[in-house]
Amino acid sequence: MKETILLLALTFFMIAIALLLYRVIIGPSMPDRAIALDTIGVNLISAIAIISILLSTKAFLEAILILGILAFIGTIAFSKFIERGVIVDRKGDS
Amino acid sequence: MLSLTAKEILEWVAILLVLFASIISVISAFGMIKLPDVYTRSHAATKSSTLAVLACLLGAFIYFWVHDGYVSIRLILGIIFVFITAPVAGHLVCRAAYRARVPLAKNSGEDELKSILFDGDIGATTTAVLANEDVENK
Numbered sequence: 001m002k003e004t005i006l007l008l009a010l011t012f013f014m015i016a017i018a019l020l021l022y023r024v025i026i027g028p029s030m031p032d033r034a035i036a037l038d039t040i041g042v043n044l045i046s047a048i049a050i051i052s053i054l055l056s057t058k059a060f061l062e063a064i065l066i067l068g069i070l071a072f073i074g075t076i077a078f079s080k081f082i083e084r085g086v087i088v089d090r091k092g093d094s
Numbered sequence: 095m096l097s098l099t100a101k102e103i104l105e106w107v108a109i110l111l112v113l114f115a116s117i118i119s120v121i122s123a124f125g126m127i128k129l130p131d132v133y134t135r136s137h138a139a140t141k142s143s144t145l146a147v148l149a150c151l152l153g154a155f156i157y158f159w160v161h162d163g164y165v166s167i168r169l170i171l172g173i174i175f176v177f178i179t180a181p182v183a184g185h186l187v188c189r190a191a192y193r194a195r196v197p198l199a200k201n202s203g204e205d206e207l208k209s210i211l212f213d214g215d216i217g218a219t220t221t222a223v224l225a226n227e228d229v230e231n232k
Contacts, residue, residue: 005109009150012116016123023126023135031132031191035139038183039126042143042176043119046150049169050112053157061168064151068175075183083190 006054013047034078041071104160111153119146130199132191140184147176 020043023036045064052060098106125138155169195212198205 002105002109005113009112009116012113012120016116016119019120019123019127029132029191029194029196031187031194031196032135034187034190035132035136035184036126038180038187039122039139039143042147042180043123045172045176046115046119046147049150049154053112053154056161058158058162058164058166061166061172064172065168065175068172068179072175072179072183076186079183079186079190082187082194 003054006050010047010050010054013043013050017043017047030082031079034075034082037078038071038075041067041074045071101160104156108153108157108160111149111156115146115148115150115153118142118149122146131202132196133188133198133202136184136188140180144176144180147180148173151176 017040020036020040024033024040027033027036045067048060048064048067052058119142122138122142125142126135129135129138151169151173155166155173158164158166158169192207193211
């Protein structure tokens, strides 16, 4: 019963990721795609947590942290690229 | 009548938290499909999706705590990290979207920032101090 509910929750998260992939593909502007990719990363974190409950292992909990950091840095890089056209701003060095 | 121990009740609480998180996540993804422009979609993407991931990680934390007696510092760190960074990411993407002149939806009312940010002599007004750095970089 518990495993059935966890598999149902995992299925719901995969449905959410599929809907967000639809938004990534058709999104009319680049910030749409950036927001949808950020949300996909956040949903993948939840999926990894459910998988680590289902397999009753603690080995995947580092992957949650790594994926959170990568999703955040990727979103920051996307938004800076959309705003300025460059990612690393070297103007302040002088 | 089935009798549950405290351990089983807490496990059920954790699993129902995970189920609640997945339902919230599907609602959030549905909002990402149906809402009209970037600025309204960012509500669906940041708020409800953050609630979903916080509930799911809290469920996993309670489950490991009750089932294995294992207090996972990494899950607490993940919860704090997502809780801090998700609003920042949503704000930055919306700012970039506005400055890249992504249009608003038709029925979203008057756009008061547009005349301040994009028209006229920006350097002369006091409100443009915030925008000054970005104008120099254009």
